[in-house]
Amino acid sequence: MNTIAVESGLILAGVLFMLGLISVLVRRNIIFMLISVEIMLNAAGLAFITAGAKWVQPDGQVMFVFILTMAAAEVSVGLALILQIYHQLKTLDSDAANKMKG
Amino acid sequence: MKELLWLIPALPFIGALILILAGSRLSRSLVPVVGAGSVGLAALVTLLIGFEFLSGTRAPFEQLLWTWIEVDGFKPEVALYLDSLSLVFIFVITFVGFLIHLYSAEFMREDEGYSRFFTFLNLFVGSMLMLVLANNLVLMYLGWEGVGLCSYLLIGFWYKEEKNGYAARKAFIITRVGDTAMAIGLFMLFRTFGTLDIQAILSGAQDTWQVGSQTAVAIGLLLLGGAVGKSAQLPLQTWLPDAMAGPSPVSALIHAATMVTAGVYLIARMYAIFELAPLAQLWVGIIGALTLLISGFTALTQYDLKRILAYSTISQIGYMFLALGVGAFSSAIFHFMIHAFFKALLFLAAGAVIHLLHHEHDIFRMGGLRKKLPVIYWTFLIGAASLAALPLITGGFYSKDQILWYAYAGEKGNIWFLVAAMTGAFVTSLYTFRMVFVTFFGTEKTHVGHHAGTLMTLPLVVLAILSTLGGFIELPHTMGHVQLFSDHLSTVLPAISLKEGVESSEWIVQLIAAGLSLTGVYIAYFLYVQSPQSVERIKTSVNALHQFWFSGWGFDAVYDFLFVKPFLWMARTNKADVVDKAYDGVVVSTGYFHRGFAWTQSGIMRWYMVGIVIGTILVVTLSLIYY
């Protein structure tokens, strides 16, 4: 049953990561950017699990737990910041937050 | 007594120092006491030391004061070297200097820069004494530059007039050209000998070089370059006529008696190099001969009293160079001494005339001063007679005659030198007495304002006596064969050797020379006193030649074209200052880079993300390539 090549798992992780990357670069809405970052994090976690499965050790899964925790914390703080930006700038355009230019 | 040698240069420096510090606070009567007194004391010390020197063995005396620099074997000291040659020079400098200081005490009394004048004069005398007493070439160069500086300061003394500043700058820059040549000569000397001690060089020169060695010739020519600059010979003679913008005592001291003879001193002092470099010595003679002719003819056309005397100075120093060029070293020094006396006299008297006639310089607007200013007339006449080398009674005759003789009879002399010297003698006599007759004879065109006081006339009298009696210490073979002067210098300078079988023709040369000078006097008398109209006719018939000679044979125009105009053009073109633009360029390009980088900080998040991604790609690519 488990005769899958390791490469396939890693390539899947890579493709998902790339899709998330494209999305981050393309989107102008801050919330969509956050969602794209989540996609990328998920893909990274997948890569870890695959690596752990290759060596038949739980270390990969432990790493995924940490990533998960971090993603949760990041999303909550990030959303709080997005709320603040929305209240200050009255828009969800990431280009509006450009006071640090020049 | 010899230990007091250091006082001789020190006293004028101390005088200058006092005047720098307290000059403006001293009263009008105290300033000349300090100024002239310091030089007077130096003259006194010179007298005492001179007595002791002459009554002894005349062995050279060296006094080490302190070591100036000590770097890796290069060890010039501040040391004074007294021998027969430097004794002659310090005697002339302090004595004539003192007389001129006395004269200036009255001449410059009304001037507001009274103490400044004496400061510079003292500084000058000190530097000149340093120059001749130095035992090594570095210290001599110090004195050399010092006198150049003081010359600049004194020519431009009345700095409020723009043309005086221009003349001062011209003098400084032209002599600088010569100084650079001399400096290069000093570098080469150091490279050859490892030291710049004069006696070491002179004694080591024979062992180091063959006669005619390339290095010796090069060094000789370079030193000649330095001498030419300082002594206003061809091709660097253009600064001296313009230097007459300074006060007359300055012209007397610096540009007649002392500074311009520094070149003569240099060549005489370094005689060993010139003996080993016949080509260089020949050029010394050629330059001397050419200069004396060119400036002699120019003096014939001038109408400014001081300019005539300036060109005359250039011409007489040409005689000294000619003497050095044929190997008649002691004759050159003898002529220097006599020339110092009568030229200083002429300048001081000319200064008195100009001053008393309310700053009138044009001789054609003077006249009839013979009766009005008797003392000045007689002293001027004696000086002029010496300059024209009137036979038998003047000092100038004996000194110039000796040069004429050796120009022909010396081992390195030839007939062309003699012809040039004789022509020069004739022209000298002509322009000198032209000057005398036009200034002092005839009708009075400008009235005399007031009369000169004692302080101005006393130096004139003393110098007149010296220029007459001074000649008698060296009489030629045909007239008693007194050799006091050349004997005195024989301990230092080599004696001249004559060609074969010419001794008997000495009296012919003397006769011709005497005849020429008398003829010159007579022609001048005829043209300027008896029939002035013929002068006008002659002048209009050779007008082009007259203009050419008047402009100093066109040297000023040539230099203006070759050097001054291109330099001014470059300065004008570079008004925006290319070098500054290069520095500005750094600033401007930094600004561009700044703006460029600032543009990448757009504040747009996606932009930054793209940056991160591009960076990631680069790193990954690089790691792929290198593994």
Next chain:
Amino acid sequence: MITFYIAATVAVLATIMVITRYNMIHALLYLVVSFLAVAIVFYVLGAPFMAALEVIVYAGAIVVLIIFVIMMLNLKQEAVDQEREWLTPNVYVGPALLSIILLAELIYMISSSGTTAIREEMLDAKAVGLSLYGPYIIGVELCGILLMSGIVGAYHLGRQKKKVVHRFLELKEE
């Protein structure tokens, strides 16, 4: 084995849908689908506990959190229009190019190293737990601190201070 490939395909397709939606809620729903597919992949790879965690935490908590915030912002149809305006096809060109380059390099790195390996075992929760509270205990502690700081940070940053405006200016604002 075939489960893996089906789940992988679903995950990729769902992610592509996430990328291209204009409406935030739609995108989030597709994201949930993607996460579920990835959870199945985890199960196939022998990590059942992780599959469960993925669904519970990621799909269940994080996505829900985002949905709540979107609702709090009270975005209307204009947000969708705005997004349609911003997301034109030619925006994709540059990023797609960069990402494809990176993906190519990644695939090159993956396929050029090592040989194909075959896995066998299931690593269940017990194994993970032993590892987590054994050698990686410090990571657990740090995660705790991280979560606490996340809570505190989110609370503090999310507060809205009431803006006090002078009554004259208040009138002006209208």
